[in-house]
Amino acid sequence: AQSVTQPDIHITVSEGASLELRCNYSYGATPYLFWYVQSPGQGLQLLLKYFSGDTLVQGIKGFEAEFKRSQSSFNLRKPSVHWSDAAEYFCASGGNTPLVFGKGTRLSVIA
């Protein structure tokens, strides 16, 4: 069965610092991978997705993610974090199947 693991429950970074959120997946074939962001009390907004091809994908709000098959990872990165990036981030896998989500990583941004 598919599974997605986000090892970090909560991360705190300073505004302007770089960010990397980790995601590991378990799937028999090459999965479709997604990152979503959820602000408090809100639904999920799609940041980016990987289906195939170039393993470095660009998303909205300055985020990018890199697919590494050898490590079964799809980590999310941002070079300079803004206070408005504070939210919950979810990694998900799919592929002609329902989305399977990780438990999320809560990002706090300090001045």
Place this chain on the structure above:
Amino acid sequence: ETGVTQSPTHLIKTRGQQVTLRCSSQSGHNTVSWYQQALGQGPQFIFQYYREEENGRGNFPPRFSGLQFPNYSSELNVNALELDDSALYLCASSVTGAGETQYFGPGTRLLVL
């Protein structure tokens, strides 16, 4: 282009009651999926509807049921509510095909007392 909308935004029910949640798909989308997100957890797949038929179901009991209408909008019905049904219920719409991307609505927060 209208995004995914859900109603109501918040709902309070008592144990044993029934509830209906509604979702309007994004324009051009023919598939609707429902997810339950408990506090502090990631969303869990409930079921998916395509062409008005259930097209996959997660590990949820039969008291969770749904409908999809010809205009691709959808309802989630939950009978005999239990306290553990308290959660954010998310609807996502997509276009069926390989690797379809799901776009989520704002959710309905249900509290069962």
